[in-house]
Amino acid sequence: MASLAHPRTTFGRVFEHRFRQYRRTFRASLFSSFLLPVLFLTAMGLGLGAYVDDGTSEALGGVPYLVFLAPGLLAATAMQSAAFEATFPIMGGLVWNRTFHAMFATPISGRDVALGNLAWITVRLTLITTVFTIMIVLFGAASSPLISLAIPAAVLTGLAFAAPIAAFSATQRTVEKFNAVFRFGITPLFLFSGTFYPVDQLPLLLQPIAWLTPLYHGVALTRALSLGTITEQPILALVHLAVLLTFVGVGTVLAVRNISRRLVRG
Amino acid sequence: MPHLPDATDPSPLIHARGLTKRFGSFTAVDAIDFDVAPGESFGFLGPNGAGKTSAMRMIGCVSPVTSGTLRVLGHDPASHGPQIRARLGVVPQQDTLDNELTVRENLVIYGRYFGLSRAECGRRADELLDFAQLAERSGDQVEHMSGGMKRRLTIARSLINEPELMLLDEPTTGLDPQARHLLWDRLYRLKQRGVTLVLTTHYMDEAEQLCDRLVVMDKAKIVAEGSPRSLIERYSTREVTELRFAPGIGETLDGRLEGLAERIEHLPDRILLYADDGEAAAAAVHQRGLQPEAVLVRRSSLEDVFLRLTGRSLAD
Ligand SMILES: Nc1ncnc2c1ncn2[C@@H]1O[C@H](COP(=O)(O)OP(=O)(O)OP(=O)(O)O)[C@@H](O)[C@H]1O
Ligand SMILES: [Mg+2]
Numbered sequence: 001m002a003s004l005a006h007p008r009t010t011f012g013r014v015f016e017h018r019f020r021q022y023r024r025t026f027r028a029s030l031f032s033s034f035l036l037p038v039l040f041l042t043a044m045g046l047g048l049g050a051y052v053d054d055g056t057s058e059a060l061g062g063v064p065y066l067v068f069l070a071p072g073l074l075a076a077t078a079m080q081s082a083a084f085e086a087t088f089p090i091m092g093g094l095v096w097n098r099t100f101h102a103m104f105a106t107p108i109s110g111r112d113v114a115l116g117n118l119a120w121i122t123v124r125l126t127l128i129t130t131v132f133t134i135m136i137v138l139f140g141a142a143s144s145p146l147i148s149l150a151i152p153a154a155v156l157t158g159l160a161f162a163a164p165i166a167a168f169s170a171t172q173r174t175v176e177k178f179n180a181v182f183r184f185g186i187t188p189l190f191l192f193s194g195t196f197y198p199v200d201q202l203p204l205l206l207q208p209i210a211w212l213t214p215l216y217h218g219v220a221l222t223r224a225l226s227l228g229t230i231t232e233q234p235i236l237a238l239v240h241l242a243v244l245l246t247f248v249g250v251g252t253v254l255a256v257r258n259i260s261r262r263l264v265r266g
Numbered sequence: 267m268p269h270l271p272d273a274t275d276p277s278p279l280i281h282a283r284g285l286t287k288r289f290g291s292f293t294a295v296d297a298i299d300f301d302v303a304p305g306e307s308f309g310f311l312g313p314n315g316a317g318k319t320s321a322m323r324m325i326g327c328v329s330p331v332t333s334g335t336l337r338v339l340g341h342d343p344a345s346h347g348p349q350i351r352a353r354l355g356v357v358p359q360q361d362t363l364d365n366e367l368t369v370r371e372n373l374v375i376y377g378r379y380f381g382l383s384r385a386e387c388g389r390r391a392d393e394l395l396d397f398a399q400l401a402e403r404s405g406d407q408v409e410h411m412s413g414g415m416k417r418r419l420t421i422a423r424s425l426i427n428e429p430e431l432m433l434l435d436e437p438t439t440g441l442d443p444q445a446r447h448l449l450w451d452r453l454y455r456l457k458q459r460g461v462t463l464v465l466t467t468h469y470m471d472e473a474e475q476l477c478d479r480l481v482v483m484d485k486a487k488i489v490a491e492g493s494p495r496s497l498i499e500r501y502s503t504r505e506v507t508e509l510r511f512a513p514g515i516g517e518t519l520d521g522r523l524e525g526l527a528e529r530i531e532h533l534p535d536r537i538l539l540y541a542d543d544g545e546a547a548a549a550a551v552h553q554r555g556l557q558p559e560a561v562l563v564r565r566s567s568l569e570d571v572f573l574r575l576t577g578r579s580l581a582d
Contacts, residue, residue: 010381013379013381016378017364017375020367020371020375021366024367097363097365097366098358098360098362099363101328101358101362102358102363102364102376103379105326105351105354105356105358105362106351106376106379106380106427107348107352107380108348108379264328264329264330266323266329
C-alpha cells in the first residue's frame with residue numbers, strides 16, 4: 001500500500017509539478033523579467049521624467065519622477081504577472097491539459113491543487129519582483145534601504161489579484177472572459193491606481209473607486225517603503241496591509257472552494 | 267441480479283447497493299447494485315450516455331455519491347476519499363497527461379502525488395516505460411505522441427503506485443485496431459498478475475476479451491449481469507444469420523421469414539435470424555425462395571445481447 005503523505009504538505013507536490021513545467025521556459029522567462037523593468041524605467045522614468053522634473057514636483061513628494069514611479073511600476077508589474085499566472089495556467093489545468101484532474105485522482109485534494117498553485121505564483125512573483133527591485137536600485141531610483149521590504153509588499157499586491165482571479169478562472173470553460181478581465185480590470189487599474197501619478201490628481205469622483213482596488217493600496221505601500229516615508233504614516237501603511245491581506249485571504253478561500261467544486265464536477 | 271459472493275469469497279473490493287448519481291433532476295446512475303471481487307476483471311458495457319463514466323467517477327472517489335451504498339477497498343469514499351485514491355490506478359476517459367512535460371516526467375511527477383520518493387518514482391518510471399513499450403520515447407514531449415502511445419502512457423502512469431484496483435474508462439476508444447490489440451495485451455498481462463480491473467467500454471469485443479464478468483448498462487440502469495458467455499447463452503442463440511436484402515425488399519418480407527428462427531430482429535440495414543443452427547436457417551431462407559444479397563452466419567456476441575435487452579444496437 002502506498003504511503004500517505006502528511007495532508008498538510010501534499011500541496012507541495014502540486015507546487016513541484018508547476019516548478020517542473022516552469023523549468024522548461026526558465027531562460028526566456030528570466031530574460032523578460034530583466035528586460036521589462038529596464039524598458040519601463042528607461043522609457044517612463046528617464047525619458048518622461050526629464051519633462052516632469054522640469055516643472056514642480058511637489059505633487060510627487062519632492063522626489064524625481066523616476067524615484068516616484070519605480071515602486072509604482074514594481075507593484076503594477078506584480079499585479080500583471082499575477083493576473084496572467086492566475087488565468088491561463090488555471091484554465092490549462094482544469095480544461096485544456098486537465099492535469100489538475102489527474103492530480104485529483106490521487107490522494108491530492110482540491111484544496112491542495114488551489115494552494116499549490118497559489119504557492120507557485122508566490123514564488124514566481126518573488127522572482128519577478130526581486131529582479132525588478134535590483135534594477136530599481138541599479139537605476140538609482142531607491143531612496144531608502146526599506147526598498148528590500150518593497151519585495152514582499154509587491155508580492156502581496158500580486159497575490160491580492162492572483163487569489164480572487166484564480167477563483168474566477170476556476171468557474172470558466174473558455175478564455176473569452178479573460179480578455180475582459182485584462183481589458184476592463186487590469187489595464188485600467190494599471191493606469192488609474194497611482195502608478196504613474198498620485199491618485200489625488202484624479203477627478204474627485206474617481207478617487208474613492210481607486211481606494212477600493214488592491215493595486216492602489218499595493219502601490220501606496222510599496223512606494224512608502226521605497227521612499228522611506230512609511231515611518232511618517234505607519235497607521236496608513238497598516239490599513240494598506242490589511243486591505244491587501246483581506247483580498248488574499250478571501251480570494252484564497254474562494255479559490256479553494258471553486259477549484260474543488262470544479263474538480264468534483266469533472 | 268447482482269452476483270452475491272458466497273461465504274468463502276474474500277470481501278469484495280467494490281460493493282455497491284442502490285448506487286445513484288444525480289445531476290440536478292437528471293439521474294445519470296439509477297440505483298445500481300454490483301460487487302467486484304479481488305482479482306476479477308469487471309466491465310461496464312453500455313452505449314454513450316449510459317452512465318458508465320458517472321459510475322466510475324464515484325468508484326474513483328472524485329464524484330460524491332448522491333444516494334445508496336458504496337464501499338471501495340472496504341471504505342466509504344465520502345469519508346476516506348484520499349486514502350482510497352492512494353490505492354487506485356485510474357485511467358480516465360479523457361487523457362489528463364501534461365503535454366508540456368516529457369513521457370518520463372509525466373510518470374515521475376505522478377508518483378510524487380502519491381508521496382513516493384524521487385528515487386522510487388524514477389525506478390518505477392523506468393520499469394513502467396518498458397512495460398508500456400515507451401522506453402525509446404522516454405525523453406520526448408508528450409504533445410508529439412500518437413493517441414495510442416498517450417493511452418499506453420496513461421495506463422503506465424496509473425500503475426506507478428502499484429494499485430490494488432484499476433479503473434479504466436474506455437481504455438481503447440478512438441484507437442486503431444493495432445493500437446487496441448497492443449493495449450489489450452498489456453491489460454491482459456496485468457490481469458494475469460492478479461490486478462483487479464474494472465473497465466467501461468462500448469466495444470463488445472473488448473468486453474469479451476478482457477472481462478470475466480460484466481454488467482450491461484442502459485439509461486442509467488443495469489439491465490443484465492454475468493460472464494460474457496453466460497449472457498450470450500441467456501439472452502441469445504448460439505448462432506446468428508444476418509441477411510441483407512436489396513433496398514426496398516426488406517420491407518416487403520412481412521411474415522415470409524416467420525418460423526425460420528427463435529427470434530427475428532429487423533435493423534435498418536439488415537435482418538437478424540436468431541437460431542442455434544445458423545446454416546440451417548440460411549438454407550431455409552433460400553428454400554422459401556427468398557434471395558438476400560448477402561448472408562452471413564456468425565456466433566452470437568454481446569452486441570446481440572444488447573440488442574435483445576434494449577431493442578437498440580450498441581454501435582454508434
Ligand atoms: N457533470 C455533469 N453534469 C450534468 N450532467 C452530466 C454530468 N456528467 C455526466 N452527465 C450526464 O449524465 C449522463 C451519463 O453520462 P456518462 O458520462 O456517465 O455516460 P457514459 O456512459 O460514460 O457515456 P460515454 O460512452 O459517452 O462516455 C449523460 O447524459 C451526461 O450528459
Ligand atoms: Mg464515459
